[in-house]
Amino acid sequence: MKKEHLSCKKIANYICTELDENTDSPQCREIKKHLKSCPNCTAYLDSLKKTVRLYRKYPDPKVQEQCRKKLFAALELGKQKSRSVKKRSR
Amino acid sequence: MKSLKHFFPSEETTLIKKARAGDDRAFTRLVKHYEDLVYGFAFKVCRDKEKAEEIWQDTFINVYRKLNQFDGKSKFTTWLYSIVANNCRMKRRKTKLEMARTYIDKPHVTHDSFESDDRGRNILTVSAWRDTPLDKIMNAELKSKLDAAIQKLPYNYRLVFILRDIEGQSAEETGKILKLSIPAVKSRLRRARVFLREQLNEYMTS
Numbered sequence: 001m002k003k004e005h006l007s008c009k010k011i012a013n014y015i016c017t018e019l020d021e022n023t024d025s026p027q028c029r030e031i032k033k034h035l036k037s038c039p040n041c042t043a044y045l046d047s048l049k050k051t052v053r054l055y056r057k058y059p060d061p062k063v064q065e066q067c068r069k070k071l072f073a074a075l076e077l078g079k080q081k082s083r084s085v086k087k088r089s090r
Numbered sequence: 091m092k093s094l095k096h097f098f099p100s101e102e103t104t105l106i107k108k109a110r111a112g113d114d115r116a117f118t119r120l121v122k123h124y125e126d127l128v129y130g131f132a133f134k135v136c137r138d139k140e141k142a143e144e145i146w147q148d149t150f151i152n153v154y155r156k157l158n159q160f161d162g163k164s165k166f167t168t169w170l171y172s173i174v175a176n177n178c179r180m181k182r183r184k185t186k187l188e189m190a191r192t193y194i195d196k197p198h199v200t201h202d203s204f205e206s207d208d209r210g211r212n213i214l215t216v217s218a219w220r221d222t223p224l225d226k227i228m229n230a231e232l233k234s235k236l237d238a239a240i241q242k243l244p245y246n247y248r249l250v251f252i253l254r255d256i257e258g259q260s261a262e263e264t265g266k267i268l269k270l271s272i273p274a275v276k277s278r279l280r281r282a283r284v285f286l287r288e289q290l291n292e293y294m295t296s
Contacts, residue, residue: 047287058233
């Protein structure tokens with residue numbers, strides 16, 4: 001890759017790797033250099049980071065007590081063992 | 091990585107050993123410790139609470155029956171995630187959204203427009219996304235956009251994205267869970283991020 005011809009298209013192709021790999025490879029250094037002077041690529045990287053952050057912010061649902069009861073009943077936990085339900089593979 | 095409180099590795103090993111020996115109380119503790127991790131992962135993959143509950147139950151029944159097969163060579167969570175991922179695949183029903191998904195296997199980066207500068211180089215023109223703090227915009231409308239976007243993402247990409255970017259698993263662990271090479275994990279993650287970003291672009295710039 002010729003440094004002087006690094007285009008936004010090439011940057012966009014590699015920018016994702018830069019998101020989670022803070023390496024010091026020549027490619028990464030070029031991307032970082034390009035980002036300093038290119039508001040469009042900076043906005044693109046920012047939107048990728050926000051995409052990930054949005055999914056991380058999505059609240060986690062919690063397990064309902066009813067769900068737990070059903071499982072323990074199916075496995076007959078705390079009761080007399082039933083071979084058909086509790087059988088484990090060895 | 092998801093933090094699991096009040097549980098040390100040695101404690102986990104002891105509980106697994108006891109549960110394998112038939113100690114129901116130890117197994118119950120394992121369930122209570124990992125229940126949110128299993129349910130959360132299942133929900134993030136299928137985006138349906140009822141289906142996530144079924145996957146949750148199937149997973150712990152599998153764990154109960156197969157605990158003797160866990161050899162301790164991998165992390166317990168790696169083993170657990172691989173069971174959940176398998177159960178998600180089995181429960182998979184092709185939704186209309188998924189069937190209408192965009193094909194993303196071809197190298198393709200963005201729908202944002204490229205223009206050429208005076209030296210003939212491609213210049214990307216991107217509209218900046220809203221600067222509102224993400225906490226403040228997480229409403230029902232955005233949630234439904236996030237659900238719709240991720241449901242269009244093919245399963246194999248979705249699992250990688252969730253494990254790596256949301257659950258915080260390393261590329262190596264994700265590879266072990268999904269039986270993929272590290273380069274395959276990285277490639278799928280890159281494409282998944284780009285795909286989701288494009289799905290949300292219009293909403294986040296309007």
